[in-house]
Amino acid sequence: MGLLTYSPGRTRVKICGLRTAADIDSAVSAGVDAVGFVFYPPSVRVVSPNIAAQLISRLPTGVDAVGLVVNATDEQFAAIRAAASITLWQFHGDETPERCAELAAGEPWMKAARVGGQFAFDDFSLQYGDANAFLLDALVEGYGGGGVPFDWQGIPQTWVSENAPRVVLSGGLNTHNVGEAIARLHPCAVDVSSGVESSKGVKDSVLMADFIKAVRAADAKASS
Numbered sequence: 001m002g003l004l005t006y007s008p009g010r011t012r013v014k015i016c017g018l019r020t021a022a023d024i025d026s027a028v029s030a031g032v033d034a035v036g037f038v039f040y041p042p043s044v045r046v047v048s049p050n051i052a053a054q055l056i057s058r059l060p061t062g063v064d065a066v067g068l069v070v071n072a073t074d075e076q077f078a079a080i081r082a083a084a085s086i087t088l089w090q091f092h093g094d095e096t097p098e099r100c101a102e103l104a105a106g107e108p109w110m111k112a113a114r115v116g117g118q119f120a121f122d123d124f125s126l127q128y129g130d131a132n133a134f135l136l137d138a139l140v141e142g143y144g145g146g147g148v149p150f151d152w153q154g155i156p157q158t159w160v161s162e163n164a165p166r167v168v169l170s171g172g173l174n175t176h177n178v179g180e181a182i183a184r185l186h187p188c189a190v191d192v193s194s195g196v197e198s199s200k201g202v203k204d205s206v207l208m209a210d211f212i213k214a215v216r217a218a219d220a221k222a223s224s
């Protein structure tokens with residue numbers, strides 16, 4: 001099925017920043033739709049392309065392997081592509097639409113919007129109109145993975161309803177707030193990293209399972 005299979009009433013889940021075989025097995029058992037690999041050296045969650053390839057080999061068919069890059073050079077990107085079977089690219093830096101399309105080379109990709117202040121949602125979706133998804137994240141230092149939510153009320157209702165099949169919500173999500181996020185926005189998918197960690201960069205199998213249960217509970221509530 002994968003992360004971007006839009007199915008109202010069934011919010012897709014991506015867990016990002018997985019680094020060990022145990023992380024992968026726990027996320028898959030919990031029912032994840034996509035797992036993310038951070039190829040950004042300054043992040044505590046960084047993995048090498050070869051480690052990512054080993055982890056991807058544990059994934060069942062239908063679970064996306066997302067490659068997260070931040071302003072990657074041609075060489076860095078080529079090394080990732082050569083080693084790891086990424087099924088969806090996540091551009092989380094200052095990449096232009098042209099750069100995203102050039103790197104993705106026909107493969108599916110999403111562009112992160114770092115939402116803060118008076119973010120221009122319409123300009124963003126127009127500019128990145130060729131993206132398969134718009135990933136909404138908070139504007140934080142270090143580009144992402146900060147565990148900080150942004151003000152969802154600032155997202156125009158019309159923008160959400162027009163773009164829902166392509167909206168992936170992230171930024172400070174956790175077991176306690178993901179239900180409210182789904183009830184308000186009905187995104188295609190949600191994406192979490194810090195909110196399922198016991199300490200920075202260390203995933204927790206119970207928190208991952210609880211997060212997905214909270215998503216399923218929110219879906220059930222929305223359709224009752």
Ligand SMILES: O=C(O)c1ccccc1N[C@@H]1O[C@H](COP(=O)(O)O)[C@@H](O)[C@H]1O
Nearest residue numbers: 016043144145146147170171172193194
């Ligand atoms: O996870 C990281 O270290 C990271 C580094 C640089 C850019 C993005 C990163 N992660 C992405 O950030 C968002 C929000 O994460 P969080 O749940 O608030 O921790 C998410 O899309 C991650 O994929």
